[in-house]
Structures are given as C-alpha cells and as structure tokens.
Amino acid sequence: MKIAQNAVVTFDYTLKGEDGEPLESTRERGPMSYLHGAGNIIPGLEKAMDGRQSGDAFSVTIAPEEAYGPRAEGRVQRVPAKHFPQPRKLKPGQVVQLRTRRGPMQAVVLKVGRFNVDIDTNHPLAGRTLTFDVEIVDVRAATPEEIAHRHAHGPGGAQH
C-alpha cells in the first residue's frame, strides 16, 4: 500500500542539523507511527512521505518554513520560578515542557535566577534546516477510530 490520505505510516528516522550532527533518532525508542494527511508531522516531511511504501528509504532536507518555522524574536519570557517543579535543577540550554492555555509547549531555558527563569518559547528546532534519513517500516489503512481522532493508535502512536 502506498502512503496517501488516511494511511497509518510507521517509520524510523534520524534527524540531522545543518552540519550533519544527529539531533534525534527513533533508534532509542522504536519507530514512530502517524496518520498521514492530518498534519501530525511537519509539512515538509509529510509531503516527502506521499506515495512512498513499506521498505522505502530516503533522505529529505527541509527548510525552516516547512519544518518548525523561522525563529521569532521577542519570544523570550520571564517566568516566576515557582511555575517550575524543580527550578533549582534547571540549566541554561535545557528544553522544558510548559503547560499553557493552548496546550503543552516546549521552551529553552536561557537564564535561571533566584525568583525568575528566562525562557525562549521558540520551538527548539525553529529556524533550522533539517535533514531526515527515513526508513518506512509499515503502511496500513487507518481504522475509523483513528480517522475520527486524527492520529494513529498502537505502538509508536497514541496509547489510549
């Protein structure tokens, strides 16, 4: 089966930065599954997946606009330290998960003070050109439930 709207795709990937250094890989946690055509992965990668099938291996380089977007200035915020579970353990450069009214968000710690923590709320990969080395492990039709939820279920997908 070829990858098209409402296919559930299971794949392994290694993500590399501009100079080829690996940033992230599924080798440590096992392949990832997603529902194709639902905007669950970055647009550039979803486009590159279209029409592929199980066993395909390819590399794709994606500009920031098709990945996590450009870096926006003015997204540095000062947050009271009490909003972090263990503020004393925070270190500059660390990626933290924040709960916001719009849902969970990743941010990078810039500076840790006694009462406040400065964070950059740009996505850690914003502004970066990314290369994915992809291996398609499996392609199957989504279940009606997966289509209704707009995400993949099972190993590598949502567990609920």
Ligand code: ZN
């Ligand atoms: Zn679900």
